[in-house]
Amino acid sequence: MIAVDTRVYRLGEFRSFDSAGARFLYLVPAGAIFAVDSTVGKLIECLAPGQLPHEQLVDTLAAGGLSIDDAEELIEEMYHAGVIFADGSTPEPPQKLPDVFPIQTLVMNLTNQCNLSCQYCYEFGEDKIATPEGKKKFMDIETAKASVDFLLGQSGDRRSIHITFFGGETLMNFPLLKQVVAYGNERAKEQERHIDFSLTTNATLLTPSIIEFLSEHRIGVTVSMDGPKEMHDHLRVFANGKGSYDIIEPKVRALIQNHRTRPITARVTLTSGVSNVIRIFRHLKQDLGFHEVGFAPVTTSPNQLYAINATGMDSVLDQFHTLADEYLEYALRGESHGFSNVSDTLAELCQGVNKSHPCGAGLGLLGVGPSGDLAPCHRFVDSDAHALGHISTGIDKEKQSDFLTRGHIDSKYDCHTCWARPLCAGGCHHEAFVRYGDTGHPNLHYCDWIRDWTETCLKVYGAIAAKNPEFLQQFAERKTAE
Amino acid sequence: MRHMRPLNKKAARIDNYVASRIEDVVGLQDRPAPNQRPHVPMGCTLMFSPGWEVDASGGTAGLCQPVERDIYDCYATCYWPAQVPDHMNDAPDWTAKCASATKDWRNLDLVFP
Numbered sequence: 001m002i003a004v005d006t007r008v009y010r011l012g013e014f015r016s017f018d019s020a021g022a023r024f025l026y027l028v029p030a031g032a033i034f035a036v037d038s039t040v041g042k043l044i045e046c047l048a049p050g051q052l053p054h055e056q057l058v059d060t061l062a063a064g065g066l067s068i069d070d071a072e073e074l075i076e077e078m079y080h081a082g083v084i085f086a087d088g089s090t091p092e093p094p095q096k097l098p099d100v101f102p103i104q105t106l107v108m109n110l111t112n113q114c115n116l117s118c119q120y121c122y123e124f125g126e127d128k129i130a131t132p133e134g135k136k137k138f139m140d141i142e143t144a145k146a147s148v149d150f151l152l153g154q155s156g157d158r159r160s161i162h163i164t165f166f167g168g169e170t171l172m173n174f175p176l177l178k179q180v181v182a183y184g185n186e187r188a189k190e191q192e193r194h195i196d197f198s199l200t201t202n203a204t205l206l207t208p209s210i211i212e213f214l215s216e217h218r219i220g221v222t223v224s225m226d227g228p229k230e231m232h233d234h235l236r237v238f239a240n241g242k243g244s245y246d247i248i249e250p251k252v253r254a255l256i257q258n259h260r261t262r263p264i265t266a267r268v269t270l271t272s273g274v275s276n277v278i279r280i281f282r283h284l285k286q287d288l289g290f291h292e293v294g295f296a297p298v299t300t301s302p303n304q305l306y307a308i309n310a311t312g313m314d315s316v317l318d319q320f321h322t323l324a325d326e327y328l329e330y331a332l333r334g335e336s337h338g339f340s341n342v343s344d345t346l347a348e349l350c351q352g353v354n355k356s357h358p359c360g361a362g363l364g365l366l367g368v369g370p371s372g373d374l375a376p377c378h379r380f381v382d383s384d385a386h387a388l389g390h391i392s393t394g395i396d397k398e399k400q401s402d403f404l405t406r407g408h409i410d411s412k413y414d415c416h417t418c419w420a421r422p423l424c425a426g427g428c429h430h431e432a433f434v435r436y437g438d439t440g441h442p443n444l445h446y447c448d449w450i451r452d453w454t455e456t457c458l459k460v461y462g463a464i465a466a467k468n469p470e471f472l473q474q475f476a477e478r479k480t481a482e
Numbered sequence: 483m484r485h486m487r488p489l490n491k492k493a494a495r496i497d498n499y500v501a502s503r504i505e506d507v508v509g510l511q512d513r514p515a516p517n518q519r520p521h522v523p524m525g526c527t528l529m530f531s532p533g534w535e536v537d538a539s540g541g542t543a544g545l546c547q548p549v550e551r552d553i554y555d556c557y558a559t560c561y562w563p564a565q566v567p568d569h570m571n572d573a574p575d576w577t578a579k580c581a582s583a584t585k586d587w588r589n590l591d592l593v594f595p
Binding site: 024036077078082083469476 | 487488490493500
C-alpha cells in the first residue's frame with residue numbers, strides 16, 4: 001500500500017461516453033459501468049496530459065473550484081474504484097482457469113446431412129473444416145444417450161443444464177430428437193435437476209405434429225432465415241438451386257403461431273448480396289412475427305464472393321445503429337423491440353462480463369458429432385483436427401488445454417490495449433481459424449466494428465439506466481438461472 | 483460513492499469495495515461489505531452497564547467514555563483490585579452525580595490515578 005501523500009496518479013483503463021445528456025464510465029479491467037458526475041470529468045481532465053503527484057492533483061482540482069476536502073475525497077474514491085491508478089497499482093491479472101470446469105451446454109449435431117445447399121455453409125461450403133468422410137451421417141440412440149449421460153456426469157453441481165440440437169439439418173433426425181428429449185427429461189428428473197432443450201433448423205421439414213411436440217416440450221427454436229424471398233433465396237437454396245423461401249414461409253408462420261411456450265428466434269447470415277438489415281428485420285419481425293431477430297456477418301475467408309467487404313460492413317453497421325436507436329425508444333417505453341444483437345449485448349453489459357475467452361466453447365459448452373466425437377462447439381464438429389476427445393472416452397484434457405490456452409485473452413497480445421476486450425475477447429474461435437488458420441488468433445478484421453458496436457450498446461445501456469432502469473431488470477438474472 | 487453511481491453488477495461490487503475502504507460509518511440495513519463487519523455490539527445489552535459496550539472491532543478503544551478501566555458495574559457491585567475509580571479508597575464519590583446509570587451515565591467522569 002502506498003501512503004496517500006506520496007502517490008503519483010495516472011488514469012486507469014476506462015472508456016468514457018455520453019448518453020442521454022449524462023456522462024458514464026466503462027471500467028475496462030472490471031467490465032463495470034458507472035454514471036459519473038462532473039467532478040469525475042474534471043479529475044480525468046487533470047490527469048489526461050500525464051501523471052501528477054497527490055498534492056499537485058489536489059491543488060489542480062482546488063484551483064478548478066473544489067474544496068480541498070472534496071478533492072481529497074474524490075481522489076480517494078476514484079483511486080479505490082480503479083478509475084485512476086497510482087505508481088505500481090494495476091488491476092489484478094485474470095484468474096487462472098480452474099482445473100475442472102463443469103459443462104452446462106452440449107450441442108448435439110444429430111446429423112451432418114442437410115437438405116439445403118446454402119453456398120456459404122461453414123459445414124459444406126468452400127471454407128469447411130469438417131472431415132466427415134467415413135464417419136456416421138446420423139447419430140444413433142446409443143451415442144445420443146451416452147451424450148446425455150456425459151453431460152449429466154460432467155456438469156458438476158449445476159442444477160440446470162442445456163442441450164441444443166443442431167445439424168446438418170436438425171429435423172432430418174427428428175425421431176432421435178424425440179428420444180433424446182424423453183431420455184434427458186427422465187435422467188434429469190432422477191437427479192432432481194432441470195434440463196432444457198433448444199434447436200436450430202432451416203424450417204423446411206417442420207410439420208404441425210413437430211411444432212406441437214416442440215411447443216409441448218418447451219423446446220426453444222431458432223430458424224436460420226435470411227429475410228424476404230429475394231434475399232433469402234439468394235444463397236439458401238436446395239441442391240438444384242431452387243430457393244427455399246416458398247417452402248419455409250408457411251411453416252415458419254405456423255411455428256410462430258402454434259409454438260406458444262418459448263420465444264421463436266430468427267438468425268440471419270449477412271452476405272455481400274444480403275445486407276439490407278432494416279428490410280430483413282422488418283420482414284422477419286413484423287411480417288412473419290419472430291420474437292427476436294439476430295444478425296451475424298457470414299464467416300468466410302475474405303476472398304469468397306459472398307464475403308462482406310469493409311464498405312458493406314460499414315453500411316451494415318449504419319443500419320444496426322438505426323435499429324439500436326429504435327430499440328432504445330422501445331426500451332424507454334418498456335417494450336420489447338426484438339433486435340437481439342442489442343439485447344444480447346445489454347445482457348452481457350448488465351452482468352459486467354470480463355471474458356477470458358470469447359465464448360464458452362471447450363469450456364462450459366461442447367459439441368458432439370454424429371459419431372460421438374467431441375468438439376469445442378458445433379462449428380468444429382466432425383473436424384479431426386479440432387476434436388477434443390470422444391463421448392465414450394471423455395474429454396482429451398491435453399487438447400482441451402491447448403485449445404483454451406490459445407484462445408485465452410492473455411495469449412492475444414493485440415487485444416491487450418483494446419477497451420472492448422471484456423466482451424469480445426478476440427472473437428469467435430471458428431472465425432479465427434477460417435480467417436487466420438489459428439483458433440487463438442484475434443479476429444483483427446472486425447476490431448473497428450466491434451468497438452463501434454460495443455460503444456453503441458454502452459450508450460443504449462446508459463440511456464436506459466438513466467431513464468428507465470426497470471427495463472434492465474430482465475437482464476439481471478443470468479439466462480440459465482441456476 | 484458520492485461521485486459515481488453503479489449501473490451494472492460489476493459496478494455494484496466495486497461500489498461495495500470502495501465503501502469498505504473509505505467509509506467508516508455504515509448503516510446495518512445497507513448490508514456492509516464483509517471487511518466492515520461486525521457492526522453489532524457484542525457486549526451484554528440486556529442491562530445498562532456503562533463501560534461494558536464494545537465498539538465495532540469488538541474492543542473498547544473506540545468508545546468515548548467510560549473507558550474500560552472505569553467500568554461502572556465493577557465500581558458499584560463487583561470490586562476488583564486494579565480498577566481505577568476505587569470506591570473504597572481513591573474515588574468514593576465517583577457515582578455521586580449518577581443516581582440512575584441509564585439517565586446519568588454522562589456524569590461518570592474519567593478518573594486519573
